[in-house]
Amino acid sequence: MQTTAWIGLGANLGERAAALRSALTGLGALPGTRVLRVSSLYRSAPVDAGGPDYLNAVAEVSTFLTPQALLEALQTLEQAAGRERPYRNAPRTLDLDILFYGDVSLESAGLTLPHPRLHERAFVLLPLAELAPERVAPEWLAGVAGQAIERWGGADWGNILV
Known part of the structure; x- marks a missing residue:
């Protein structure tokens, strides 16, 4: 069954904007998945971590993938971009x-939906509110x-949406 999902994107190492642009292209190339809309880019300080500032965005996608298959596909895209997980909240x-x-x-060993910490993170809530304000409670923003x-404003998503 086709479902609309919202994906948080972030990077704080390397060519951050290029990594997010590549991730959007990868999202659009997933089987049965299409990127519908993308928020503005935001720059944010790390939360509960150190390292350089992040660039963040949210993408709205339409997908036939199950939640678990979508998670696995996202992790494959992360690995292709050189993602390492040496410790929690690492750059x-x-x-x-x-x-x-x-x-x-959903609550399973590897996936909880909705994302359990989304209401604690401005870098998720502000871009999400651009695309789906009905999913962002005013008290979360406060x-x-x-x-x-x-x-x-340093990146133009341009013709990424396919």
Whole structure:
């Protein structure tokens, strides 16, 4: 069954904008998956971690992949971008998270939907609110008001959507 999902994208190592652009191309190339819309880019300070600032965005996709198959595909894209997981919240070349998969609620060893920490992160909520404001509770936005984040105009998504 075709489902709309929202994917959080982030990178804080290497050529961040290029990594996000490549990830969007990879998302659009997944079987039965199409990128519908992409938020603006945002620059944010790491949360609960060190390292350089992140570039973040959210993509709205339409997919026939199951939640688990989508997660596995996202992890493959991360690995192709050189993602390493030496410790929790380590800096990364690419981070892809399923924020919402339709209205599915799921809790398993490897995947929780909706994403369990999305309401704690301005770098998720602001770009998500551009695409799906109905999915962002006003109290969530108020709760992250102190986090350092700004819309970043340094990249034009251009013709990435396919």
